Amino acid sequence: MINNSSTSSTSGITIESVKKSxxxxxxxxxxxxxxxxGMIYGLLGPSGCxxxxxxxxxxxxxxxxxxxxxxxxxxxxxxxxxxxxxYMAQSAALYPTLSAYENLDFFGSLYIPSRSLRKERIHEVxxxxxxxxxxxxxxxxxxGGMKQRLSLAITxxxxxxxxxxxxxxxxxxxxxxxxxxxxxxxxxxxxxxxLVTTHVMDEVNQCDELTMLREGSxxxxxxxxxxxxxxxxxxxxxxxxxxxxxxxxxxxxxxx
Amino acid sequence: xxxxxxxxxxxxxxxxxxxxxxxxxxAPILVLTLIYFILNSENKEYTIGIxxxxxxxxxxxxxxxxxxxxxxxxxPDAIENALNEETIDAAxxxxxxxxxxxxxxxxxxxxxxxxxxxxxxxEQQVQAPASHSMHFExxxxxxxxxxxxxxxxxTQLIGIIVYFxxxxxxxxxxxxxxxxxxxxxxxxxxxxxxxxxxxxxAGFGIIxxxxxxxxxxxxxxxxGLPSHGNIxxxxxxxxxxxxxxxxxxxxxxxxxxxxxxxxxxxPIIILPQIFLCGLFQISGLFSKFGYIMPLHYTxxxxxxxxxxxxxxxxxxxxxxxxxxxLLFFIWLNMQLLKKQRKL
Numbered sequence: 357m358i359n360n361s362s363t364s365s366t367s368g369i370t371i372e373s374v375k376k377s378x379x380x381x382x383x384x385x386x387x388x389x390x391x392x393x394g395m396i397y398g399l400l401g402p403s404g405c406x407x408x409x410x411x412x413x414x415x416x417x418x419x420x421x422x423x424x425x426x427x428x429x430x431x432x433x434x435x436x437x438x439x440x441x442x443y444m445a446q447s448a449a450l451y452p453t454l455s456a457y458e459n460l461d462f463f464g465s466l467y468i469p470s471r472s473l474r475k476e477r478i479h480e481v482x483x484x485x486x487x488x489x490x491x492x493x494x495x496x497x498x499x500g501g502m503k504q505r506l507s508l509a510i511t512x513x514x515x516x517x518x519x520x521x522x523x524x525x526x527x528x529x530x531x532x533x534x535x536x537x538x539x540x541x542x543x544x545x546x547x548x549x550x551l552v553t554t555h556v557m558d559e560v561n562q563c564d565e566l567t568m569l570r571e572g573s574x575x576x577x578x579x580x581x582x583x584x585x586x587x588x589x590x591x592x593x594x595x596x597x598x599x600x601x602x603x604x605x606x607x608x609x610x611x612x
Numbered sequence: 613x614x615x616x617x618x619x620x621x622x623x624x625x626x627x628x629x630x631x632x633x634x635x636x637x638x639a640p641i642l643v644l645t646l647i648y649f650i651l652n653s654e655n656k657e658y659t660i661g662i663x664x665x666x667x668x669x670x671x672x673x674x675x676x677x678x679x680x681x682x683x684x685x686x687x688p689d690a691i692e693n694a695l696n697e698e699t700i701d702a703a704x705x706x707x708x709x710x711x712x713x714x715x716x717x718x719x720x721x722x723x724x725x726x727x728x729x730x731x732x733x734x735e736q737q738v739q740a741p742a743s744h745s746m747h748f749e750x751x752x753x754x755x756x757x758x759x760x761x762x763x764x765x766x767t768q769l770i771g772i773i774v775y776f777x778x779x780x781x782x783x784x785x786x787x788x789x790x791x792x793x794x795x796x797x798x799x800x801x802x803x804x805x806x807x808x809x810x811x812x813x814a815g816f817g818i819i820x821x822x823x824x825x826x827x828x829x830x831x832x833x834x835x836g837l838p839s840h841g842n843i844x845x846x847x848x849x850x851x852x853x854x855x856x857x858x859x860x861x862x863x864x865x866x867x868x869x870x871x872x873x874x875x876x877x878x879p880i881i882i883l884p885q886i887f888l889c890g891l892f893q894i895s896g897l898f899s900k901f902g903y904i905m906p907l908h909y910t911x912x913x914x915x916x917x918x919x920x921x922x923x924x925x926x927x928x929x930x931x932x933x934x935x936x937x938l939l940f941f942i943w944l945n946m947q948l949l950k951k952q953r954k955l
Binding site: 412415416417418419433434435436438439441443445447448449450451452453454458462463465466467469494510 | 625629798952
């Protein structure tokens with residue numbers, strides 16, 4: 357489903373002045389981002405900073421209060437776009453009474469009508485996340501990490517051109533985590549646009565570009581190297597602290 | 613294709629969850645069997661009122677070893693009240709050539725048992741063939757020779773029980789789809805909103821067909837509920853009832869946050885319907901509330917078809933009600949999904 361022929365624009369995902377609030381609480385205030393095609397883009401921030409809300413709006417399953425979101429040049433939600441977008445939620449969205457295979461088969465059948473093609477693809481993605489031996493087990497017997505991996509496998513199954521992964525590596529063994537990142541890089545090289553959220557500062561080193569998000573607004577965007585240079589620190593954690601302090605001071609001075 | 617995927621998944625889920633499957637298939641049968649035994653348990657003691665009867669007949673009745681028969685002298689004009697208040701089970705009047713037997717007629721097993729006893733007593737007394745001079749006239753205060761209390765209750769209970777179980781199980785299933793995040797995942801795919809609802813209707817529709825066939829078969833062939841009408845019409849009514857319960861269950865699951873909150877709808881949604889659907893005689897303004905309740909139409913249609921043996925034309929209004937309200941609920945469900953994804 358990767359479509360390289362229609363590269364009329366180079367942007368994979370664009371977010372223009374998006375705002376969202378639940379009741380009186382503002383979750384996201386005026387977010388604008390431009391994520392290029394064929395890159396791994398990180399969304400870094402502590403829990404509650406609005407990462408998941410933003411990803412849901414990009415996936416088209418939550419409506420922004422105002423602003424525009426486009427994927428591959430089409431405004432979301434759009435059915436032809438959704439066909440090419442793979443969304444993985446933070447908590448594994450699976451049917452507990454069904455087996456891993458049945459879960460894969462169900463979600464797969466929404467994209468791939470042919471039973472034999474689907475079967476082939478299920479075994480491909482299952483081996484990718486190291487679950488081939490567990491395909492017959494019901495989800496209720498799965499550990500948290502296994503559910504996470506199955507969820508990722510389900511998302512990768514239809515070969516989407518855009519991947520939206522909300523904390524995909526939580527609870528996964530470091531060895532397998534490395535394997536998953538390697539796989540994501542391979543997909544990127546094939547032209548897939550990948551948006552990954554994380555609250556683990558070290559993980560963003562794997563990203564081509566990233567945005568730091570705090571309390572619903574952007575701290576800074578750029579490549580890992582440029583952010584570290586701009587902050588004048590050595591680690592991402594220190595850089596995050598640096599820009600957070602700057603935001604707060606900026607906030608105060610603005611108020612005065 | 614995507615509708616089929618959801619349908620297939622729902623059936624798979626149900627068959628993996630053996631307890632829920634057993635609940636939806638066998639709990640109704642258990643409940644109906646219990647009610648059958650409660651309503652059909654045989655009384656061994658009857659009180660018979662005598663207006664006028666030969667001494668010998670009365671003696672024979674009192675000499676019964678299998679049953680205890682109490683005899684009570686009664687005036688002709690007191691029969692109606694006594695029968696209705698159930699101070700007597702029957703009354704005998706043999707003042708003229710023929711014998712008149714007064715019965716309440718609510719429970720056919722009681723009626724036929726007493727008839728049998730009284731006829732036998734007369735036959736023994738008059739030492740002649742029964743056909744000769746014995747002529748019985750039977751008066752039923754209400755009902756007729758065949759109606760038992762379970763016949764009327766059982767007919768309506770099929771609909772009530774189907775409604776109850778489908779409402780609860782489908783509602784909880786859709787609720788868990790919402791809370792587990794799988795609904796969100798579904799909405800992130802190119803799945804259309806109507807496809808989700810239709811997939812659910814088809815999946816639970818198939819389970820409901822299985823359930824209502826089993827219940828109808830059990831009630832008619834095992835518990836012996838008389839079915840005078842077309843069995844396919846009975847299935848159609850139960851299926852519509854089940855799908856209605858499903859769409860209402862899905863709708864109400866949107867305002868429940870947990871399975872327990874879904875259970876809390878039982879006293880609000882299910883119980884009033886049971887009381888007002890026509891199962892019990894309720895007079896006055898209160899009974900009018902029944903007209904807005906789906907089970908009222910199920911009950912009416914079931915009695916028309918099963919007890920009276922009427923055809924499609926007699927239940928067309930009930931079917932119309934189901935069609936209209938069903939379409940409304942499906943539309944409402946799709947609008948609610950729109951809150952999540954505007955497409």
